[in-house]
Amino acid sequence: MAADIEELKKKVLDYMAKKSKFKPKMYFKDLCKADESAKMREIKKAASALVQEEKVEYWSSGSTTLYSLKGASSKETDTFEHD
Amino acid sequence: MADLKKHDTPLLDELKKGPFPSFVDDLETRGKGGVQCCYDLLGQLELSYVHKETHWKHGGIVGVFGYGGGVIGRYSDAPEQFPTIAHFHTLRVNQPASKFYNSKFLNKLCDMWDHRGSGVTNFHGSTGDMILIGTSTDELEPTFYDLSHQFDMDLGGSGSNLRTPACCMGKARCEYSCLDTQAICYDLTMTYQDELHRPAFPYKFKFKVSGCPNDCVAAIARSCTSIIGTWRDNIRIDQKAVQAYVGGEIPPNAGAFSDRDWGAFDLQKEVIDLCPSGCMYMDGNDLKIDDRECTRCMHCINVMPSALRTGVDCGATILNGAKAPILEGAQMSTLIIPFIKMEYPYEEFKDYVDLMWDWWMEEGKNRERLGELIQRQGLAHYIVDILGREPIPQHVKEPRSNPYPFWKEEEVPGGWKRNLADFRARHLA
Incomplete structure (x- = not known):
């Protein structure tokens, strides 16, 4: 049975809030730990919906993309290995 | 026109002396035309030559709403010296299949980019995208609006996304082509829109389509999944x-x-x-x-x-795993499916893509390419256990030096007993 997207969104947000105290930017794979019983595609739908709702934002180096809670990542100071 | 400030660039001036056209000349010409950011670009590059280190910061929360790719954030770390390139973001624009467009389109695109950005372009980037170099954060959304509404164009892939699929000219101009490469490229682009724009992969992923084994887009050297036209009857x-x-x-x-x-x-x-x-x-x-x-x-x-x-019973050979040398050096694609018909709507191919992506998303480490995962977990595991395909001699690099790579203990009558400690006592790892 497909996971309830609202429930998943809440789990993802809770997980990010907990995690962002230590690491503001997360890989998609980290988000999947929010609910390990859910399918990755379901988590992705939830993450994309959170981006649409402007609660989560993408951070991209150009070669790798990370997720962060809105405002948790400073755009002026971040740098990342790039190719 | 505001006063233009040209920086002294003695080191860059050396690059104008060779026999080939120089980007320094190009940027200076544009600077003389009143575009200060071109002078600032050269000034910052000169500074990097002097300091022997880059003055670009990159990455950031730049993008257009809802997209996780297509914009690569660039910031100068010397904005006081070079204020017009304090923000200088790059946009990747999904090129038309086989890069067919007319001069009317290009003129219009350049007019838009003169208005919205620096006017500096790179036709084309390595992946095939049209690269628009240099604009500020507040111009990103208007540029995307213009691209999508006036040009019917979309941003390409960047970050941990499916990158813009690329193809050779195929049957449009080449008699060798065994595939309608443009149809395949377009179909993959449209089918996997979500993967192209909203990141969920461990790292980048590339499809490239070549119409024949001449492989003009170098799919075998550059793509995670190479689709290369071939035939199974006779020349x-x-x-x-x-x-x-x-x-x-x-x-x-x-x-x-x-x-x-x-x-x-x-x-x-x-x-x-x-x-x-x-x-x-x-x-x-x-x-x-x-x-x-x-x-x-x-x-x-x-x-x-x-x-x-070429023969008339045409299809494609599918290979996996090419990459550039970040880990363990460059790697060419490995044969996975010797022949697949590749007929619209490409269901057989897409079923295989689902299996491949599910495995890579589940097992791939962060920043691990598909080719590296295959190398880490083993080609035999990938082909037999993940894809459920029968191994064939062409999968094996050296079939005659090791004839048992795919055999499991339960498949051999009587199985085998192996004491690794005993083996290692006699053989160094």
Whole structure:
């Protein structure tokens, strides 16, 4: 049975809030730990919906993309290995 | 017009002295036309040459709403010296299949980019996208609006996304093409829109489509999944045309080496002796090919295109895992599916893509390419356990030096017992 997207969104947000105290930017794979019983595609739908709702934002180096809670990542100071 | 400030660039000026056109000249010309950011770009590059380190910061929360790729954030770390390039973001624009467009379109695109950004472009980036270099954060959304509403264009892939699929010119202009590469490229682009724009992969992923084994887009060297046109029947031979090549009536290589006199065409020396599997021979005046041994190297067809043509039962060979050298060096693609028909709507191919992506998303480490995962977990595991395909000799790099790579203990009568500690006592790892 497909996971309830609202429930998943809440789990993802809770997980990010907990995690962002230590690491503001997360890989998609980290988000999947929010609910390990859910399918990755379901988590992705939830993450994309959170981006649409402007609660989560993408951070991209150009070669790798990370997720962060809105405002948790400073755009002026971040740098990342790039190719 | 505001005062223009040209920075001293003695080191960059050296680059103008060579025989080839220089980007320094190009940027200076544009700077003279009133575009200060081109002067600032050169100034910052000069500074990097002096300091021997980059003055770009990159990455950030730049993008257009809802997209996780397509914009690569660039910031100068010397904005006070070079204020017009304090923000200088790059946009990747999904190129039309095979890069077909007309000058009207290009003129309009350049006018838009002059208005919205620096006017500096890179046609094309390595992946194939049209690269628009240099704009500020507040111009990103208007540029995307113009691209999507006035040009019917979309942003390309960047970050941990599916990158913009690329293809050769295919049947549009090439008689060798065994595939409608443009149709496949377009279909993959449209089918996987979500993967192109909203990241969920461990790292980048690339599809490239070549119409024939000449592989003009270098799919085998550059893409995680290479789709390369091939045929499974026989090379078509026009014996009269073969004799016309031998008699000098038709120039070999379609006249490509006519700049000097290379002597008379020698079929034996230039074609038959160069066949990598030695599957060609002359039977009287007839050229014969043992097609079972043909490895699709394309040499004979390239030399005598009027006499030899690809077969008619066409499809694609699928390979996986090419990458550039971040971990363990560059890697070419490995054969996975020797032949697949690739007929619309490409269901068989897409079923395979689902299996591949599910495994990679589940097992791939962050920043691990598909080719690296295959290397880490093993080709045998990937082919047999993940894709559920029968192993064939062509999957094995050296079939005669190791004939048992896919055998499991339960498949061998009686199985086998193995004591690793005992083995290691006699053999160093």
